[in-house]
Amino acid sequence: MFTKISSLTSPKYEGFDWKSVLLILFLVAFFIRFPFFFRDYIDRDESTFIIMGQSWVDGHLPYTQLWDLKPPVTFFFFALIIKIFGKSFIAIRLFGTLLVALTALFTFEIASKITSKKVAFWCAMFCVFFQSLFGSLQGVMSEHICTFFFTVGLFILFWKDDAKWFFTAGLLFGLSVMTKLNMVYPVLCLGIYFLWEGFHKKQIGSNFKNLSFMGAGFVATIALTALPYYLQESTTLWWESIFKAPLAYSSGKFHSPLKTLPFLIVILGLLITGFSTKIIDWKNRELQILTFIVVGVLLSYIQAGKVNGHYLIQLYPFILIPLGMGMSKLPVLHKKWKPAIIFLLVLIPMESYLEYANIISNKMEKGSFYNGEGIDVPNYISSHNLETKNIFFTEYHIGYWLLNESPPTKAATHPSNITREELFPYMQNPRSTGMEELRYIMEVIRPKTLVARKNKEIFDKKLLEYNAYIDLYLLEHYSLVGTVGRGLIYQRLE
Structure with a gap:
């Protein structure tokens, strides 16, 4: 059934440049998500973001006329699209598709730093799948937005190592947290990693300098979101809505850290197994960073006291890379199983096939693709x-x-x-x-x-x-x- 382990490299993948990868990822994401462009809503949260964005376009800062439990960058994303394109479901879902493809592209670039382009490509491809399927992920969620910012920031840290780029990464991490507050946990874990690395490698001065610049960028972004409220003398509303309300929400009667334990055990169990069996190399610096980020995201789930399906979007780019590297070292299936694997890959977007049928049926019955x-x-x-x-x-x-x-x-x-x-x-x-x-x-x-x-x-x-x-x-x-x-x-x- 199995052949011996194949090489991680493949000429057809090694020739990929970022433009080719982005085109493929976008086309796949577009094919999967396109039939949902015409749906009224996929998740009720998306509807709320749209309403909040429209209120901003109408001249009302978030939390002043309407209110929702998200930081303002989430609403700014929707407000910007509505301001430019008007009330268009297609525009909102198209930009959501672009976010998914770009997040997957930066996942590919990060993975390419650690492993082969073949493994990196499939990590990116499954990043598209997991951000677009299985539940309410075909809509545009705050997790899509914050994960994009965080992935770009991490890419910068993997490729650049000077103060100005740490500052830029800090700006992006700030945007991520001001989109979904729980992303502060992986940011803090990332900072802990750099401090640990500084002490361990006796380069604390350099790491502390870089962290200071990253922190300055992070604080600058947060301060920028506060500025319009300061000008309207409503800074208290900004502070309480963004920082105090989520803490009250996580302590609500339907939330409990115990509910997250089964999921946490599975994820941490996979990582521990991979490291203990040396299928995943713990000594690899980039994998160490990814592990700290995964732990940070998991800690945020514990604090929230629940794990909704769309929460997992924040985890996929960072967990898929070590898991993909571990899978690549397992024995590969014999060639005779290749048609079955292709068939299974084709079946993955089953939700999309059903939705294509739904919009065609709706067009025939009601004269509109919108449904x-x-x-x-x-x-x-x-x-x-x-x-x-x-x-x-x-x-x-x-x-x-x-x-x-x-x-x-x-x-x-x-x-x-x-x-x-x-x-x-x-x-x-x-x-x-x-x-x-x-x-x-x-x-x-x-x-x-x-x-x-x-x-x-x-x-x-x-x-x-x-x-x-x-x-x-x-x-x-x-x-x-x-x-x-x-x-x-x-x-x-x-």
């Missing part, structure tokens, strides 16, 4: 001239964007934030509990139109009080006027 209740429900509301002032989307909240409306309150920007009352003090919400917020929306704002989802509780099924209240309120004060797919459209009776 999903997040698009169909707003179209129904517009075509039936339903009231949109103070409309309340408990589901499909991308509809606010399509109808040129805003959520009824700051806490309702992401529907689930209504129940996260531990965040209310940091968003400067005038109400102190989630039930008080919900009652304010339903009994004071009194939205004329409310959108929910069929066969799904409006709030998490564990939140019995919230669901009991809104179910009874809808029964007494609203009537169901339309059903669009799984979307339920209610109108207020009085």
Whole structure:
């Protein structure tokens, strides 16, 4: 079944330059992600980022009119695209595809520093796969953005070794952290590594100098995000929304470090096995750096108390390289198994094949490639001239964007934030509990139109009080006027 270990090099891969690799990676990423360009939303977080970006385009800094639990660079990414291209799902998803391809390219360049171009190429290819498939990864997530910045910064540190480039890397690491705050953990672990290396190799002066420049770049980026808030005399809102709110969120009732243990055991077990068996060379400096970064990302998962599928985007570029190098040293399969391997590779983007069929079916049935209740429900509301002032989307909240409306309150920007009352003090919400917020929306704002989802509780099924209240309120004060797919459209009776 197996032949002896083959050479790590291959002429057809060694001839690759970065332009050829980028073209291949982009085409693969585009093929996988293209059918999802027309979906209303893939993950509810993406819809929230779009709404926050639009609010910025309309002249409101993040956290002032609307609020979400992400640093401002996430919203700036979406605001910039909306400002240039308008309300375009295609533009947003296209730039997401470009981010995936570029992250994979820099993964290739980093891996090329350590191993052969053949191994580096396949690490990059699987980086595209894992950032684009299996769950809600076809949307544009904050993890896609922050991982791109971090990977570019790491590439600079692998190829350059002077102060100005450490400063540049620090700027990029700052952008990464100001996109997703948990990336501060791998940044800190990277700093610890350079200090350890300085003591170990007796070059502490040089390493400390470089770290100082990297830290200066890092702080400069963070200070730059604070500047517009300082000019508006709202620095406290910036500080509490970016730094204090995530700590409160991670201590929420549904989060526990124990939930992350199975995943951590698997990842660390693979690395420890690779190092102990010498399949992966621990003495390799670049692999040491990657290991410290992986540990930093894993620590951030522990602090968050959960590991969602899209969180793993932050891990893939750094774990795939040592795993790819370890796999390359195993015996290769006999040539007769090559067709089976090719067949399996072709099957990997099965989600994309199904989505291609879905958009073709939607075009034939409804005359549009754009699909999903997040698009169909707003179209129904517009075509039936339903009231949109103070409309309340408990589901499909991308509809606010399509109808040129805003959520009824700051806490309702992401529907689930209504129940996260531990965040209310940091968003400067005038109400102190989630039930008080919900009652304010339903009994004071009194939205004329409310959108929910069929066969799904409006709030998490564990939140019995919230669901009991809104179910009874809808029964007494609203009537169901339309059903669009799984979307339920209610109108207020009085």
